[in-house]
Amino acid sequence: MKQLMFTEDPQFWFETLRLFGHAAYGGSDFGEVLAAASTVTPGDYDSWHDAYRRLADRLYAEAADASPVTARDLLLRASTYYFSADFFLHGDPADPRIAAAYDRSVECFRRAAVAEPVEIPYEGTVLQGYFYRAPGAGPKPVVVMHSGFDGSAEELHFFGAASGAERGYHVLTFDGPGQPAAMHRDKLVFRPDWEHVVTPVVDFVLGLDGVDPERIALLGVSLGGVLAPRAAAFEPRLAAVVAVDGVYDAGSAVTSMLPWDRDEIVRRARAEHDDEFDALLAAGRQANSTLRWACDHGRYVLGAATDREFVAKYLEYTLDGGIAEKITCPTLICEAADDLFFGGETETEPRRLYAHVNAPKTLLTFTAEEGADAHCHVGAQRLAAGRIYDWLDRTL
Structure with missing residues (x-):
């Protein structure tokens, strides 16, 4: 989709479009986002935080005196804006603004009471999530959803959870x-090895009332487009898997911005020292807004001390080596025609995944004409949800 704002900063534009898209299910209002974005200085992470923190705080305060329905709507939008406020701050994990904004985002979402908070047992602790119970009696199909590199369980409300419950x-x-x-x-x-995450989640789902054990689908968003297929390759209880969007080798999002082939990048990334690689990443940060953000956030969520260590760890997120071929359940692979991260010059990541899956499979491409060509179709979330759930209807 053509950049209408932040024309020199694709990452800021994508995150703005992502916020616009959440309006489809009540997660934002177009004018609010436009007004906040107009105060942001391109490339300035502090100004981004301040713009969305101010907006979120204003809605949070207004909700205190609002009627229940109005308060719910205000809190859902505030939750989105608080989450966005800390989005670009992860280069410094000790920044107190991160926890302050995130905690308030979760508080707002839970006060909106659109789903039941749940805790899923996992390796001596729990994973936090939400259960949306569809109305009516009788066993029903279940969609298990997780996000990817930078999304949250709360944001999934707008990426398909609300849509599934109403269907x-x-x-x-x-x-x-x-x-x-x-x-x-x-x-x-x-x-x-995401199967070790999904298997206890499926165990938890099977313990819920009103679940049809033969109709459990798994849906992964963004980096989830490689994680969910990876889990499906090893979890036989899944009746379907959806990759929004499909990813065969997540590392391509980084390697495509570097001058060497993948094997050379792997070798250099894993080396004890590589001053040339370090200098290249440092220069790339200055020239490419997406690489700058990816390295900051990637160190944070992959537990890497340096940009080069982040690259080394991120290259492990691949379905190469016969993993994709192990998937046996029906597979829906979504593709964005102009994906900022996984487009590829000769072959997109969704098409690479599609080529390696031997199970019954569908490739669903979203286009610029539909306003849906951005990564994960953030500009057309109702269109994407409708097509995905129609496929699930036919498949399950």
């Missing part, structure tokens, strides 16, 4: 390791 699906959302609740609560960083 008669139970929906369980959760934050796994590396995702906000797990990072803030237990400092659990990402792990590439």
